[in-house]
Amino acid sequence: CKVDAAPCTDVVQKLEYSESRNESQLSEFYKRIGVPAEILKSIAIVDTPGTNTIIKHHQEITQKFVPNSDLVLFVFPAKNPHTQSAWDLLDFVSEEWKKKVVFVLQQADLARPDELKTNIEKVKEYAIKRGIESPIVFTTSAILExxxxxxxxxxxxxxxxxxxxxxxxxxxxxxxxxxDTSDQVISKSGESLNQLKATLDKDMAFALKIKLRLETGEKHSTYEIKSLVERLVSNYDKISYEVKDEFEEGLSIVSLFKRTFGAIFNKDSSIKNWIEELQKRFENNLKNSFEEIADDGAKHFLNGIRQLLQTLIDELDIKEQQKIKKDELYIKIGEERAEVIQDVKLKVTDLLANDSFTTFLNSNPSNLAPTAMGGGLLTIIGAIILSTTQIAFLDITGGILTGAGLLIAGGVLLFKKSKIIKQFKEGLDSGKTKFKRELSDKLNRKLSLIYEDINRSFIPFYEYTESEKNRLLPLIEKSKIVKNKFRILKNEIDSGF
Structure with a gap:
């Protein structure tokens, strides 16, 4: 371009041979200029905006045209060849594309001989530092030319x-x-694919690790449920054993006569009242002790799940930091992976909050105590245990005790005392069996819902790794084929010249 105090090369200019001078604007940043110069019959010259100009998008354009050039001339003012942006661009050209680079110090007539000599050596020093072993430097003066x-x-x-x-x-x-450019592209592509494969291998190992953690976590939670049920059953045995003893003692001849004659003067001493009091006491003892055990069991159960979720979140944090190298060829892949990991992390973090689990544990609210409906996970698990307890044995034991009272009141005691006691004990034992079965089934169903939801949160990551594997492995194989074919072609061309 013409010499001017202000930047004049504001677009990429391609100079090519033409019988007469002409210009055509091909795009906002690209102009073609025809010049009747003999040298342009063999080559085309591309003049790019200087890297230190204020022209918008100049560096992006320069970096797109430079890789397609056979010779790159870096032109500096002879008095000041220290422009940092130009040397930064040289890092891109020499290392990425291995182009033939030469340096031109223009306006040499404006520099003193000693100044020019110093700057030539300085340019060589800068170039050597950037991997150019034997830099070529020319000095020119347009005025003298x-x-x-x-x-x-x-x-x-x-x-x-x-x-x-x-x-x-x-x-x-x-x-x-x-x-050379093709070799560089193929090598760079192969390296990038290998990096993606290494990341994919780690991601697939992480996906397997998640599945194993969830499997182990579910087994641990199942054990916690089993332990909780066993504690509740043991407590049931203890209280029912006391009730059995009291019931059998209450049917002794002495006790019956006391209650029979006492009822004449005081209705509260009747057999019926005794049965009702026995049932209330039984229910209260069960309720009080079961609430304590249910609360403690729910804490153990939840702590195990919370620890699992926190571990998964911590590992997702680490995985999120293992980013794919920002290669221009594969930026989109890296962004997709980051989005998937972030999405999974948010879902698992949400699960760690009580309200997320409440939705699943509250899936059958008719079986839960009304006081638990607005509560957190701890309250709801306790409510499940207590509601199952009520369904499983309170009605059963109430029926047994009421039935025993009717038999006794009917005057059949003297003839069937042993049978009544036996039926009473069998009823309590039957209630225990039903209680254990129903409580285990209900809690295990809820447990499955919890772990299904956790696993569902990771499905996008599972799908991403599987999709990436199906996409990447064929690309790697194709890359190997292209590389081998290129080597053969290169050898044939080298031997042909």
Missing amino acids: LEGKENSGFEEVRNFIHNTITGGKHLKLKLQSIL
Whole structure:
């Protein structure tokens, strides 16, 4: 572009041969210019915005055009070749694409000889630090070139271009440049696929770990339920044993005569009242002791689940930090993985709150005590235990005691005392069996709902890993095939020149 105090190359300009000078704007950031210059019959020159200009999108455009170039000229002012943004861009060019890079210090006539010498050495130093072993540096002066003076430095640049690009070698160099770029793309793609495969292997191992943790957690919770039921049954045995003794003692001849004659003067001393008091006492003892055991059992049960969920959340935190490298080829994959992990983490975190479990534990509210309906998980589990307790044995024992009272009141005691006692004891034992079965069934059903919901929270992650495996493995195989074919093609081309 023409020399100006302000930035003038505001778009990418492609200079190509034309019989007459012309310009065409191909896009907002891309202009094609036809110039009647002999050198342009063999090559095309792409002039990009300077990396230190204020032009919008200049770096993005530059980085898209540079990889397709056969020769890259970095042009600096001879008096100040220290522009950081240009050297940052050189990191991209030399390391990513291994392009042929040369350096031009323009406006050399404005610098003192000692200043020019120092800056040439400085440019070489910067280039060597960035992996260019033998940097080539030219100094040019447009003023001297226009004046026709030999020391303008442009002849050296023209000779270099002729020897490397236009002097009959340009086709080979062009092909070699394409091969080098292709090699870099294939290698980079292979490395990225291998990184994705390594991440996928870790994700699949994590998915298996989750399933094993949930399986182990459910077994532990099942054990907690079994232990709780056994404690409740043991407590039932203890209280029913006391009731059995009291009932049998109450049917002794002495006790019966006392209650029979006492009832004449005081109705509260009747056999009927004794049966009713026995039943109330039995129910109260059961209720009080069962509430304490149910509360303690619910705490153990919940603590196990909470610890499991917290462990899963902690592991999801770690997994969330293991991000896929932000390679331009695979940014979308990394973003999808991060979104899935974040979604799963939020779901599991929500499960850790009581209200989430309440929905599942409250799935059959007709069987729960009304006081538990608005409570948390602890209250509801206790309510399940207590409601099951009531269903399982309170009605049964109430029927047994009431039936015994009717038999006694009917005057059949003297003839069937042993049978009544036997039926009473069998009724209590039968109530225990039914209680144990119903309580175990109900709690285990609720347990299954809880773990099904936890596992359901991880389904997006399971599906992601499976989908990624089905997508990635064929790509890796295709990448290997492409790499082998490229090696064969490269060897054939190398041997043909």
